Amino acid sequence: MRALTVFISLILFLSGCVSEQNQTESDVLNYVDPFIGTGFHGHTFPGATTPFGMVQLSPDTHIMGWDASSGYHYEDSTIYGFSHTHLSGTGIGDLGDVLLLPYSNSDELKPVGLFDKKDETASPGYYKVRLKNLNVTAELTATKRVGFHQYTYDESNDRNVLLDLGHILQPNWGHKMIKNTIHQIDDKTFEGVQKTKGWAEDHLVAYRIEFSEEFERLKIYSEGEPSSETKLSGKDIKLHFRFPDNNKALLVKVALSVVDEEGATKNIQAELSGWDFAQTVRQAKAGWHDALQGxxxxxxxxxxxxxxxxxxxxxxxxxxxxxxxxxxxxxxxxxxxxxxxxxxxxxxxxxxxxxxxxxxxxxxxxxxxxxxxxxxxxxxxxxxxxxxxxxxxxxxxxxxxxxxxxxxxxxxxxxxxxxxxxxxxxxxxxxxxxxxxxxxxxxxxxxxxxxxxxxxxxxxxxxxxxxxxxxxxxxxxxxxxxxxxxxxxxxxxxxxxxxxxxxxYKKSKYYENYFDATTGFMRGKNGDGSWRTPFNPKYSDHNHADYTEGNAYQWSYFAPHDTNGMVDLFGSKDAFESSLDSLFTTSSEILGENASADITGLIGQYAHGNEPSHHMAYLYNYTNxxxxxxxxxxxxxxxxxxxxxxxxxxxxxxxxxxxxxxxxxxxxxxxxxxxxxxxxxxxxxxxxxxxxxxxxxxxxxxxxxxxxxxxxxxxxxxxxxxxxxxxxxxxxxxxxxxxxxxxxx
Missing domain, CATH: 3.30.2080.10 (GH92 mannosidase domain)
Known part of the structure; x- marks a missing residue:
């Protein structure tokens, strides 16, 4: 009997191991790679966020240029810091609010982190990187409205954090700081408000920052000049915190509000009252696991x-x-x-x-x-x-x-x-x-x-x-x-x-007014009713053409509400099929010195890298x-x-x-x-x-x-x-x- 009991116990143990292994292998989170899209023109970011959450806590590696619209590009090796708001995949940059950077062994006026890709990891709700020149490892996670940082320093006697309130993500696009106000609550807590102007004409974010330890020294620079004030107002404000010698990880919580500091305080009290970083990571991952079950x-x-x-x-x-x-x-x-x-x-x-x-x-x-x-x-x-x-x-x-x-x-x-x-x-x-x-x-x-x-x-x-x-x-x-x-x-x-x-419904037929039966394309028409000339369906000008981010090929098949009516414009299903064939099989040459950079992912002139083409392959379902x-x-x-x-x-x-x-x-x-x-x-x-x-x-x-x-x-x-x-x-x-x-x- 005892032998049988041992045998059954062994079977149950092995079954449990297999079940746990299968669960791990089939876990959807194992198949999410936040770095996908951070290269080429994807414009995504790899940092920590929750499903549809207010906070997107991610590294800012690049502050100039189209391919850094999210603040991050995979080919970069420099980190300016970790800010709390980002846009995923947009063609215009903005946000990048409330930036923090931990550092040791650096010029405190302008610390910048360098990193190797092998020292960077990301998964849903979690991001980690080692800043090799600053001798610190940063880990990030988030709740809906609160960013949570964990900094582990190599040097226990050189533990610093920069709060850069002059940080702007896209200055070359007119993104600029309008005003900062910040004040000290105690030796662990600060609150403030940022106002910026950029793609969003009038953007406000309020915040509350809490450190897990009291700082031992604080240096403040306002508009580049040292300041001893603990209640500040200005455009470019930088605070350098030095923390006591300690082998423990330093934790930082940053709650955001779209209203005021009181809102940020309520957000942090409701969502992240404690200091358990690992538990917060688990909660973020659990949220993602549930969201991905659809x-x-x-x-x-x-x-x-x-x-x-x-x-x-x-x-x-x-x-x-x-x-x-x-x-x-x-x-x-x-x-x-x-x-x-x-x-x-x-x-x-x-x-x-x-x-x-x-x-x-x-x-x-x-x-x-x-x-x-x-x-x-x-x-x-x-x-x-x-x-x-x-x-x-x-x-x-x-x-x-x-x-x-x-x-x-x-x-x-x-x-x-x-x-x-x-x-x-x-x-x-x-x-x-x-x-x-x-x-x-x-x-x-x-x-x-x-x-x-x-x-x-x-x-x-x-x-x-x-x-x-x-x-x-x-x-x-x-x-x-x-x-x-x-x-x-x-x-x-x-x-x-x-x-x-x-x-x-009558206005919904107005698309027909742009169809030129002699060329088979939707064309620009002048106020007097004449067609705009010259015309070449492969021509694109990003800012001054008749087509947004595309050309006539990429804009001549959009009448999703009346596809059969659009087919009739071409004369027959066979004629429409022939036109689609031309779209997919003609050369992929795009003409024009200022052709839109959004025209990517070409099959002929079909451009999957931009949205106007996304339905076009399905138009064959309306043909023979x-x-x-x-x-x-x-x-x-x-x-x-x-x-x-x-x-x-x-x-x-x-x-x-x-x-x-x-x-x-x-x-x-x-x-x-x-x-x-x-x-x-x-x-x-x-x-x-x-x-x-x-x-x-x-x-x-x-x-x-x-x-x-x-x-x-x-x-x-x-x-x-x-x-x-x-x-x-x-x-x-x-x-x-x-x-x-x-x-x-």
Missing amino acids: ITISTDDETVKTNFYTALYHSMMSPFIAQDVDGRYRGMDKTIRQAPEGFTNYTVFSLWDTFRAFHPLITIIRPEKAGEWAEALVQKYREGGLLPKWPLASNYTGTMVGYPATSVMADALAKGLVPNADLNVWKEAAITSATWQPEWFEKHKGTRAAEVMMKHIYYKEKYGFVPSDSITASVSYGVEMAYYDWCVAEIAKTAGDDKAADEF AKWKTQKYLDHVLYDFYLPEPAGIIGNEDCGQMSAWYVLNAIGFYQVCPGDPTYTIGRPVVDKASVRVPGGSFEILAHNNSKENKYIDKVLLNGETLNEPFFSHEDLMKGGKLEFFMSAEH
Whole structure:
């Protein structure tokens, strides 16, 4: 009996070991590499954050140049310090608030850290680096609103920290410090407020800094001059703290607030009252582990697995919370507001990018979050008078084209994600933002936001198109506004206003005004109705052409709300297919001395590195050559997403590039947000399970391999899909989607 008991115990022990090993091997966090996208033009950062958290605590290695928009670039070997706010994957830089740098053995006036890549590691919720010349190892983690630092010094008698309040992330883009105020609470605690001006015209962040030990010496420099004040105001303030001889790690907590120091204090008390760094890391990782359960996949391809879970991770950086734990936040009108019950304010909506794949992905894996964000956009209309298109820190930046918030709103309504929406206000917000508002324009005249948020609408209403001799990027504005007007019509229809819906459905056909049947492209048109000349579809000028960040090839296929109507412009499905063939097979030469640097990831003139191309491969599903969708998706999925720093082929753009990969890796895409229909692609995973309210939606790809890139047939719950489309309702009910793959099309 004793022998049997020992045997059973041994079996249970070994089973436990195997179970633990399998759990470790299958842990999704093991497949997240935060360094992916930090090279080339990906513009991501590797530091510590939580899903949609206010704090993104990361090293600033570079403060000049486009490829350092996030503050970090993989090829750099210098660290200026660790700041608490960053943008993931944007084409413009900003933030970089409240920078700290630990140091020993350095000129205290300007310490700079040097590091080797072998001494740098990152994983979800955690970052670590050894600063070899400063003889210190820095580790970072975070809660939603608090950054947590741990510094381990080689020299126990030379423990210093620089707080650099003059730090600016992108001075070459006009990013500048407006004002700092800071005051000492005690020998371990400081509070203050920073105000900067840059991409965000008026950006405020308040903070509270707490050290785990009292400092023994403090040197302060204000505008480069020594100061003995402990309550300071100025632009360039630097504090150098020296701590007593000690072998222990020094800990620092920095809480942020979008309102004031009192808010920062409440945030730190609510989220990080203790000093357990390891426990905070575990909590951050647990948060990420839960967030990444929305879709789980199975594949023997380790590259696909790393690409997938890293992409899912990058899809949960923003929009991020811009509200204190007490519910206060700064509105678009710069007033301090108290959030009503159930409402959360968010910032960093890269809408022109993210309406295409990121927001549709979130409607699937985090539907409650998608509803929150749509309502947050409507609230910004209530506060500022217009829907934003790239809100940053309670600012209308006016960046990019049209009024894409209407897409997010229309999709949320179409999928039933905001059951308590005030539809009259939603309709009002959409219609107001899509029509000429002279009073709003006059009120904001002279600002960049006024010029780029309103003028194109004035011309659309005057001519029915945007004249190229009056507005730069006229074609991009025109074709995108046609889609957004369809979204407005859908919102108005849901609100029961058929008259307004009919008006905007008519405007949604205005994209036809840009189509030149003689060339087969969308072209710039002058105010007198003549085509703009000269014309070359491969020509690009980043700042002065008729196309935003692209050329005629990359902008002639955008009418997602009326794809069949666009096909008719070309004359037939075969003619449309031929035009698409030209897009994908012509030479990849881009003409023009000032061609946009965003045109990357080329297959012919298809440019996957920028968002206007992201739906184009799926247009073959509207022709008689649906297999070509699978052919080109296979190329993109395997060649343009790689598990390396340069592994994202263009700007990550707040989750859009990554969300595109997530959806396409499991085999489908939504061409037209607002129309809750998905179209079939080419899965690269063998199995996927999507967590939905109905349980799970299972995806199986039979005979899947790199060679078997084509689809023989597709079954939805055992029934053959005769056309490559299924509905959001089908997905949300749960069920099974089966792909049968083949090497032949």
